Amino acid sequence: MLLGTLITIITIGLFLTVKSDIVKIKELNNNILIGKKFSDEDNWWKTATVYQIYPRSFKDSNNDGIGDLAGIIEKLDYIETLGVDAIWLSPIFKSPQVDQGYDISDFRDIDPDYGTLDDFTTLIEEAHKKSIKVVLDFVPNHTSDQHEWFQKSVNLVDGYEDYYIWADGTMSQNGTRIPPNNWDVLTFWLDTHDLDGARIDAIPHLVEDVNLTDEPLSNDPGYTEIDYEYLDHIYTKDQPETFEIVYDWRTHLDNITNTKQVSTRIFMTEAASSIEEVIKYYGTPDGSKLGAHFSFNFYFLGLDESSTAVDIANDINEWIASKVGKEKIDGLNMLVAFLPGVQITYNGEEIGMENGEVTCEQGQDGSAIKDNCTHYESSSRDYERTPFQWNDSENAGFNSGHKTWLPVSSKYKECNVADQLAKDKSHLKIYIELQKLRANLVDQDQLIIRYPRENDKYLLQITRFNIVSSYNFSNVY
Numbered sequence: 001m002l003l004g005t006l007i008t009i010i011t012i013g014l015f016l017t018v019k020s021d022i023v024k025i026k027e028l029n030n031n032i033l034i035g036k037k038f039s040d041e042d043n044w045w046k047t048a049t050v051y052q053i054y055p056r057s058f059k060d061s062n063n064d065g066i067g068d069l070a071g072i073i074e075k076l077d078y079i080e081t082l083g084v085d086a087i088w089l090s091p092i093f094k095s096p097q098v099d100q101g102y103d104i105s106d107f108r109d110i111d112p113d114y115g116t117l118d119d120f121t122t123l124i125e126e127a128h129k130k131s132i133k134v135v136l137d138f139v140p141n142h143t144s145d146q147h148e149w150f151q152k153s154v155n156l157v158d159g160y161e162d163y164y165i166w167a168d169g170t171m172s173q174n175g176t177r178i179p180p181n182n183w184d185v186l187t188f189w190l191d192t193h194d195l196d197g198a199r200i201d202a203i204p205h206l207v208e209d210v211n212l213t214d215e216p217l218s219n220d221p222g223y224t225e226i227d228y229e230y231l232d233h234i235y236t237k238d239q240p241e242t243f244e245i246v247y248d249w250r251t252h253l254d255n256i257t258n259t260k261q262v263s264t265r266i267f268m269t270e271a272a273s274s275i276e277e278v279i280k281y282y283g284t285p286d287g288s289k290l291g292a293h294f295s296f297n298f299y300f301l302g303l304d305e306s307s308t309a310v311d312i313a314n315d316i317n318e319w320i321a322s323k324v325g326k327e328k329i330d331g332l333n334m335l336v337a338f339l340p341g342v343q344i345t346y347n348g349e350e351i352g353m354e355n356g357e358v359t360c361e362q363g364q365d366g367s368a369i370k371d372n373c374t375h376y377e378s379s380s381r382d383y384e385r386t387p388f389q390w391n392d393s394e395n396a397g398f399n400s401g402h403k404t405w406l407p408v409s410s411k412y413k414e415c416n417v418a419d420q421l422a423k424d425k426s427h428l429k430i431y432i433e434l435q436k437l438r439a440n441l442v443d444q445d446q447l448i449i450r451y452p453r454e455n456d457k458y459l460l461q462i463t464r465f466n467i468v469s470s471y472n473f474s475n476v477y
């Protein structure tokens with residue numbers, strides 16, 4: 001019954017991508033999977049499953065209440081079990097943690113909360129031994145005010161005056177724009193430290209109009225002067241120069257890949273912009289310049305319990321189970337797994353973790369706590385950052401008892417990795433099976449999923465390029 005609903009969702013969603021010449025479903029023969037996944041070092045990213053880890057909440061190895069790199073290393077076996085191709089870590093760089101690590105005071109060092117550069121080297125080595133790639137966040141838009149460059153710039157140290165665009169509050173100024181010089185940071189990680197890729201944070205905001213022109217009012221109802229949405233950001237977002245910088249980075253990364261003869265170094269951009277702008281991050285329309293290997297598509301973010309399959313999400317504001325309802329966890333994981341291209345899984349989605357319980361007083365998300373907690377509930381990202389639920393021991397197995405940086409969700413007794421691994425049928429088992437199935441598919445442009453026979457509820461059939469693959473879910477449902 002449950003799967004019936006889920007498959008229907010999938011079918012509706014995917015038929016939208018099917019062209020007019022719908023492939024005839026052939027009679028089912030065996031449970032044979034046909035096709036292959038790009039696993040070669042040039043194309044690995046085209047069909048990769050990327051597992052996003054929030055390091056602060058993943059595994060606390062030294063019992064100080066904060067997750068760390070050693071914790072991730074400890075859990076690499078688990079990550080291998082999932083069958084994902086790469087892990088992407090939210091920021092682990094040195095930071096005063098005013099903005100949850102997005103305020104970086106040294107782009108080339110690890111914050112002591114998470115460990116050391118040596119720990120990072122070990123993580124890369126151990127992950128690569130398991131053929132798991134590692135991708136980090138890269139935050140080019142801004143630095144912490146404690147960064148050496150900022151301190152030197154504010155104190156007008158020779159050569160650093162123009163590292164930032166300084167302006168008097170209300171005066172417009174000439175200020176010839178100096179391109180950011182973060183290429184050495186990219187080289188540091190992707191070349192020297194053998195990193196496989198970077199996810200570029202907040203890319204649309206990189207360049208601002210040189211004249212610091214006031215932006216027009218958006219006139220969107222419900223917003224006041226303190227809200228970002230109050231203005232129409234035509235002078236500070238998606239500026240033409242931003243795209244040129246992204247194209248330069250691609251050249252730089254491709255050069256590292258080619259000169260080092262290594263697997264393709266990739267980057268993915270985070271741009272909550274209109275689809276027209278997001279497309280530009282991939283490159284120029286004539287293909288003469290390439291940009292990001294892929295860009296996150298937030299177009300599908302408007303999901304809720306009434307959403308249909310059309311509204312697929314890659315969501316950073318809530319665990320997907322909380323957003324769409326627990327009964328759709330497997331359906332969404334299936335849907336995302338079967339779409340062509342890259343799959344991103346936020347840690348916890350594979351076991352159907354739901355939002356934790358955090359009060360504003362316990363909260364850590366600075367931008368949500370401000371304004372006397374009046375917007376905490378609607379804007380906090382703490383709910384989906386509660387510690388990862390490993391088992392039903394103290395603190396969900398996240399650590400061995402020290403007070404955790406955010407409270408452990410009470411839901412860990414019912415929802416945890418150990419329990420779902422032990423069961424024959426669970427969200428986790430389905431996720432793992434899906435990854436095995438996905439490993440046998442290619443990035444193709446025609447896809448049909450349906451049950452081959454009316455009464456065969458647990459059988460899934462996928463057609464791509466006239467090739468029929470069938471999969472038997474009876475053993476996990």
Ligand SMILES: *[C@@H]1O[C@H](CO)[C@@H](O)[C@H](O)[C@H]1NC(C)=O
Pocket residue numbers: 141142202205206
């Ligand atoms: C980008 O940097 C500017 C300063 O240059 C800052 O005002 C803005 O808040 C940053 N945007 C994001 C999304 O971090």
Ligand SMILES: *[C@@H]1O[C@H](CO)[C@@H](O)[C@H](O)[C@H]1NC(C)=O
Pocket residue numbers: 174175176
């Ligand atoms: C801005 O001023 C600098 C020197 O302060 C000058 O070199 C540059 O040409 C000026 N740019 C514009 C657009 O006026």
Ligand SMILES: *[C@@H]1O[C@H](CO)[C@@H](O)[C@H](O)[C@H]1NC(C)=O
Pocket residue numbers: 209210211
């Ligand atoms: C900035 O202002 C100058 C002088 O008003 C103008 O010539 C120039 O086009 C403006 N630049 C942009 C990017 O708006």
Ligand SMILES: *[C@@H]1O[C@H](CO)[C@@H](O)[C@H](O)[C@H]1NC(C)=O
Pocket residue numbers: 252255256259
């Ligand atoms: C490509 O990388 C090599 C080795 O790091 C470097 O010497 C060369 O200058 C780079 N070329 C470009 C065009 O950046």
Ligand SMILES: *[C@@H]1O[C@H](CO)[C@@H](O)[C@H](O)[C@H]1NC(C)=O
Pocket residue numbers: 371372
């Ligand atoms: C927060 O609450 C305090 C005490 O009730 C009040 O004085 C202050 O103005 C409030 N601040 C904001 C930003 O609402």
Ligand SMILES: *[C@@H]1O[C@H](CO)[C@@H](O)[C@H](O)[C@H]1NC(C)=O
Pocket residue numbers: 390391392393396397398
């Ligand atoms: C729960 O997990 C933690 C580490 O993740 C481990 O130390 C602990 O022994 C586990 N508890 C049980 C009962 O397995």
Ligand SMILES: *[C@@H]1O[C@H](CO)[C@@H](O)[C@H](O)[C@H]1NC(C)=O
Pocket residue numbers: 031459472473474475
């Ligand atoms: C699917 O698997 C179940 C359980 O292993 C088995 O009973 C069933 O016959 C299989 N269906 C097909 C069509 O192979």
